Amino acid sequence: MAQAGMFADCTQADVDAWSVEHANSNRINVRAFLHWSARTRLTRRFELPAALSPGNAPMPDRQCTALLGQVLADHTTPLRSRVAAVILLLYAQPLSRITQFTIDDVVRDGDGVLLRLGDPPSPAPEPGATLLLEYLGQRTNMATATNRESRWLFPGRRAGQPLRSDTLSALVHALGVPATAGRAAAIRQHVLDLPAPIIATALGYHQVTTARLATEAGTTWPNYAPGDRSK
Structure with a gap:
């Protein structure tokens, strides 16, 4: 801190x-x-993300994948909720950070779409990429005169403010997505698939965090160091 x-x-x-x-x-x-x-107005308003506990441990990878597929395929649910859930389940992003994304964080790269989470931006696979682009033209809370120029990816009801993370949490929960367990499953899979330093840089996590998560997950990348191209 x-x-x-x-x-x-x-x-x-x-x-x-x-x-x-x-x-x-x-x-x-x-x-x-x-x-x-x-x-006391010493700082802005902060939210402390929920901690993992035995009751909200990471869901099985297969369940996380199935849930992601369900969200992507369900065209009857609100687009805003689906996009937030996809970002959470694909990129292991906390809702408190998702609310801070702007439309400038969605980058078109030729025929592809990137999401600026870290450096470099992360590619958005289909059909998630199409979903993101579709949502850009249909963002909610844009009708008021003071909000029409909002660049927040998830504009809030108050002019110039993003959607509150507790509001976004309720929307995601309504889709049947447990935010904490889903994010935990996503980051666990990422550190199993790639070295922890790469995941930290790409997804905006602290390297200490991804290293600890990799150890807990039993990663097969124990000797990787940044800049190592031999793995």
Whole structure:
């Protein structure tokens, strides 16, 4: 977390990074402190992502894949909810970060579509790419005069503000997607498929976090180091 002299510059990304690197026992005090700092206007409003517990452990990979396929194929549910769920299940992004994406984070690259999560941007596979492009032209909460120029990927009802993460969480939950368990399953699969440093850079995670998750998942990339091309 930011040091005292820099606390006013603390961002939601800093809070997200801290939350995944510290024990659950620290969260109660930190949550209360974050609420206090927002009330006293020392900082903006932050949200502490839910921690994993035995009750919301990562879902099996097969279930996660099936759920992703269901979301992609179900054209009867709101497009906004489906796009948020796809980003969560494909890229293991916390909802608090998903709400901060802008339309500039969706990059068209020739015939492909990229999502700017880290460096370099991550490719969006079909049919997710088509879903993203379709959603760009149908974003909700754009009707008011003050919101028509909004660049938030998920505009909120208040002018100039993104959708609240608790609102987005409810929309995703309505699709049958357990946000915490789904994200945990997605990041677990990523660190099994590729070295932890690559996943950290590509998806915007802290390298300490992906290294720990890789160890817990029993990764087969134990000796990989950034810049190593021999693997």
